[in-house]
Amino acid sequence: MVKAHESINIQLLKFLSKQYPTSDTAITEIINLQAILNLPKATEHFVSDIHGEYEAFSHVLRNASGVLKPKIDALFMSELSERDRRSLAMLIYYPEKKLEQVIKKEEDMNDWYRINLFRIIKLCKVISSKYTRSKVRKALPTEFAYVMEELLSEQIDAHNKEQYYNEIIERIVSLNKANEFMCAFCYLIQRLAVDRLHVLGDIFDRGPRADIVMDIMQKYHSIDIQWGNHDILWMGAAAGSAACIANVIRIACSYSNLQTLEEGYGINLLPLATFAMNCYKSTDCSLFIPKVDEEIDIKKDDTELIALMHKAITIIQFKLEHTLNQRCFDPTMKERDLLHQIDIQSKSITLEGKTYELEDVDFITVDPKDPYKLTKEEEQVVDRLVYSFIHSAKLQEHIKFMFSKGSMYKVYNNNLLYHGCLLMSEDGNFQTINLEGRAYYGKSYLDKLEEIVRDGYFNHNDPVTRQKGQDMMWYLWCGRYSPLFGKSKMATFEKYFIQDKACSIEHRNPYYSQLETVELAKKILKEFEITHEQSHIINGHVPVQVKLGETPIKANGKIIVIDGGFTKAYQKVTGIAGYTLIYNSYGLQLASHQPFEGIQKAITSEKDIVTTMNVIEVVYSRKRVKDTDIGKDIMSQIQALLTLVEYYRLGLLKEKEI
Known part of the structure; x- marks a missing residue:
């Protein structure tokens, strides 16, 4: 006792x-x-580096990274053809859109409803079998909960209740509620197929609509986010950091992607556009022509305007970053101030003892005597942009969600999740960083960074602490000692203006050269007090170049890198369209995806994303909730x-x- x-x-x-x-x-x-x-242990779903690709992201959530189709095949192999199974799968992924298509061609919809309701309920029973009735009940839509629970809990072929069961289906059809029930069951299957979604950072930038990705995440039933360097940049922008805002707009211009800013968040870019046209119209903007997706039709005039805006905001960014470089805790950031080193006469710059020719020195707003001073017009543009970011209700809602569901890292079910890296030295030890009078490394450094970042957004009582937090968000975007960035420098200036690309190489932290070693994995897991034999480190950030033979599975399976190029901008480099990871009661499966051709094409041609499953680890004893x-x-x-x-x-x- x-x-x-x-x-x-x-x-x-x-x-x-x-x-x-x-x-x-x-x-x-x-x-x-x-x-x-x-x-049985519920299924976890890991995704990374979405970069605004909302259609592909939505699809891998709907099909659970290809997990649902094999379940459909196993359940209906003997009674449905491959084509019919594909059609059923697409109905489950996009019920409303698929039903619109079916209604146009089916002669007897009532009969179709009866047949397919039975099939969908049968699949739903299999999917829901690993959950308690209470948990399933909570996932049901209130208006249909009682009837749906009855259909899920009763046996279709039970002799005593067969007529009762069939009568429920018959009444649903005859009362014209089949559409609603069909959709409700399809979304329940999607909901129960994955119990927890882990997003390993980089939701923003490059792709078309990061705001829609955030909308999808907000509605997801169970989610956590590990911040990426692109996310932290947007978080800093929402907090009011002018340098972060300039970077956000520059990247949007670079990829000719202003939709997220203007349509998604209502950011007013007119002051920047007006300023750019007035100041940069007569300058050479050829280096700032945006990268344009071949599938998107952009008018020549729009491209030229974006190029003007691109150049204008880039110069503003360099000026704004000067102040942050000077007051940064990391003294190496002062080396990133380059405007004062430009020799206008010779159109050159000397870096680390070597002189490089510059492809453009037509910087009309840069005063050689005081190159980092904003002009009066630039100050006005910056003030109006900061106001627009701070007062965007939708952006602030999304960033608060990023803070409430996000963090620098997460330990979940004995796995360690983070976006970038743990800073390491060449000798294989954790790199020590001096910050606010104390030395930090490994886990303690991540914890301290998160504390500072949260102050940068939420601390309205202490302006100095808030400013430090906003500066840190910018530093985590581009700094040498940022575990979210993990490179020696962000060579923005060099990439724009110097043809010799040797000077723009961004050397990775030694972490990345040690990724294949089991010793690194053990050291990191020990640092986070994770001792389970089947523990893993799961991270994203650096695209895995599959076409060059690189594999996402590192350190004998202890480290898994799941950035495979979700965004179209990276797919030529990686050779695929992203990795996702599934962790269920039987073990770990890595899904590699081919490019997604769009929702409409998927529905009309019933063509799913081509997904290849690779079993990473199988458990000998099926994992349970315990x-x-x-x-x-x-x-x-x-x-x-x-x-x-x-x-x-x-x-x-x-x-x-x-």
């Missing part, structure tokens, strides 16, 4: 007794929780309830009448 009354806080037990007023109610919950521990973080919490709850029952039996707490 546990002498609970000698060690347990009586106040906590009194609080628990309000929910379980008798020993019988407590024992009932213990039985329930003990049973839950033996359910093997997860949730299982640990449940076991703690069981222990507390057992103590409560003992208190009741010893008379130390009085049972209440129900």
Whole structure:
């Protein structure tokens, strides 16, 4: 017998007794929780480096990275052709759009509804079998919950209830509710196929609509985010950092992607456009012609205007960053101030003792005597842009979501998740960073950075602390000691203006050269006190160049890099269209995806993303809830309830009448 009354806080037990007023109610919950521990572990889904590709992202969520189609095949192989199984899969992924298509060509919709409702319910039963009825019930739409629960809990071929079951289906069809029920079951299948979504950073930039990606994430039932360097840049911009704002707009101009800013977040770019046309119209902007997706039709006039804006905001960025470079905790950032080193007469610049010819020195707003001073017109543009970012309600809503669901890293079910890297030295030890008078490395450095970043957005009482936080968000975007960036420098100036690309090489942190070593994985996992034999490090950030033979599986499977080029801008480099990772009760599966040709084409041609599954790790004993973080919490709850029952039996707490 546990002498609970000698060690347990009586106040906590009194609080628990309000929910379980008798020993019988407590024992009932213990039985329930003990049973839950033996359910199969729910499926986790890992994605990374989405970069605004909302259609492809939405699709891999709907098809659970290709997991749903094999379940359809296994269940209906004997009764449906491959074509019919593809059609059923597309119905589950896009129920409303697919139903519109079916209604146009089917002669007897009522019969079609009956047949396909039975099929979808059959699949839904399989998908929901690893969850408790209570959890499934909570996922049901309120208006259809009772009927859907009945259909899921009853056996279709049970003799005593066969007519009852069939009658429910018949009434759904005859009362013209088949469409609604069909959609509800399809979305329930999507919801239950994946229990938890992990997003390993870089939601923003490059792709067409990062705001739509964020909308999708906000509606997702269970999600966590590990910030990427592109995300932290937008977080800094939303906080009001002018340097972050300039970078955000420059990248948007570079990829001819102003939709997220203007349509998604209502950012007013007219002041910048007007300024650029007035100041840069007569200058050479050939280096600033945006990268244009071949599938997007952009008028010549629009391209020319974006090039003007691109050049104008780039020069503004260099000026704004000067102040941050000078006050940065990292003294090497001063080396990134390059405007004052330009020799206008010879159109050259000397870097690290070598002189390079510049392809453009037509910087009309740069005063050689004071190159980092904003002109009056530039100041006005910056002020109006900062105001627009700070007062964008949609942007602020999304960034608050990034803070509430996001962090620098996450430990979940014995796996360590982060976007970029842990800073390492060449000798294989953690790199030590001096910050605010203290030395940090590994986990402590990430924790300190997150603390500073949160102050940069939320601390409205201390302007100095808030400013430091915003400066840190910018530094995490481009600094040498940023674990989100992980490179020696961000050579923006060199890439724009110097043809000799040797000077624009951004050397990676030694972490990346050590990725193949098991020693690195063990050292990092130990730093985060993760000791489980089947633990992994999962990160993104650097695209895996599959076409060059590179593999995402590092360090004998202990490290998995899942950035395979989700965004179209990277697909020529990687050779694929992204990796996603599935972790279910049977082990780990890595899915590599071919380019997605669009939602409309997927529906009309019933063509799914071509996905190749690679089994990384198979567990010998199927993982159960008791093997997860949730299982640990449940076991703690069981222990507390057992103590409560003992208190009741010893008379130390009085049972209440129900």
